[in-house]
Amino acid sequence: MTSIAKAPGKIILFGEHFVVHGNRAILGAIDKYATVTTEKINTENILISSSLGQASIQKDQDVDKVEKKFRPFFYIAKQVILKNNFDKGISIKIESDIPIGAGLGSSSACCVAAAASILNLFDKSDKKEILELSIQAEKTIFTNSSGADCTVSVHGGIIEYQKEKGFSKIDIENELNFLIIDSEQVHATDKVVEQVKKFKDENSNVFSELCSEEERLITKALDSMKNNDLETIGKCMAQNQMYLEQIGVSNDTLLSITKEIEKITFGAKITGAGDGGCIIALTEKDNDLSEYVNTTKYQTHQVSIQKTGMQVFNT
Numbered sequence: 001m002t003s004i005a006k007a008p009g010k011i012i013l014f015g016e017h018f019v020v021h022g023n024r025a026i027l028g029a030i031d032k033y034a035t036v037t038t039e040k041i042n043t044e045n046i047l048i049s050s051s052l053g054q055a056s057i058q059k060d061q062d063v064d065k066v067e068k069k070f071r072p073f074f075y076i077a078k079q080v081i082l083k084n085n086f087d088k089g090i091s092i093k094i095e096s097d098i099p100i101g102a103g104l105g106s107s108s109a110c111c112v113a114a115a116a117s118i119l120n121l122f123d124k125s126d127k128k129e130i131l132e133l134s135i136q137a138e139k140t141i142f143t144n145s146s147g148a149d150c151t152v153s154v155h156g157g158i159i160e161y162q163k164e165k166g167f168s169k170i171d172i173e174n175e176l177n178f179l180i181i182d183s184e185q186v187h188a189t190d191k192v193v194e195q196v197k198k199f200k201d202e203n204s205n206v207f208s209e210l211c212s213e214e215e216r217l218i219t220k221a222l223d224s225m226k227n228n229d230l231e232t233i234g235k236c237m238a239q240n241q242m243y244l245e246q247i248g249v250s251n252d253t254l255l256s257i258t259k260e261i262e263k264i265t266f267g268a269k270i271t272g273a274g275d276g277g278c279i280i281a282l283t284e285k286d287n288d289l290s291e292y293v294n295t296t297k298y299q300t301h302q303v304s305i306q307k308t309g310m311q312v313f314n315t
């Protein structure tokens, strides 16, 4: 049997970084996907192939000794093999149209799709088990992960997420559309999260005030989403961008992209860790952004929020 799972990437509409410190964040699943195809094989190895390379790893290898780019997938395979007392190995093929290291949830979507696909080789699994396994897998390379990215990839749509309370789905009737502009500066989430922790330690009062401001902003943004008030959502995004600038995760390139794109959209901000990665700008589906898209030196993606999260198939 071949098991195939598909999981969406994400954008963070509000609250990145603050979510790591206990605040709420609002995330949305986008129509860009990681697809993972797995099969049981007759050797005792775990075979991994992706655009980052290929590996054949003995299944009793220590997870820590596995190269970082393969580690989450090896971890998932090993956990599922142990749980099922399986005496052979698994092949894992990872394909994705989500840009890597850009803040669009590529690694989480790959972990979710891998967990769903590998669990499905053995037994029926539920979303809860898939989510827990994918978060643990992501933690093998990024210990401070809030779990928000994997959660939205599993469940789809728009979610409100808080580390202590988990997630709830936000029901909005209208489609939300975004233009993503990729600064093509690859960022390292763990490095930027560490940098924000340092900022928090050195400026605890400022940081705590920003956390409260962000909370108020999210309440306002949620109301405007429910009312499909794109103008207010856009203004909230621009305000959130200012908070991200204050905690030091923006840079000159991100700032200049934001200033340019907000002239022709409802509002724009960093999505994800920042210090590179992508800017998201809120648009209307029929907004003609072709002049910007055709003349900017950056890669752009027009995306909409996807109601469906991860899906699994057998062939």
Ligand code: PMV
Binding pocket: 015, 016, 017, 018, 019, 020, 102, 103, 104, 105, 106, 144, 145, 146, 147, 148, 149, 189, 193, 271, 272, 273, 274, 277
């Ligand atoms: O840039 P990404 O996709 O890795 O997003 C990270 C979001 C953070 O809030 C900075 C970290 C987290 O785990 O939530």
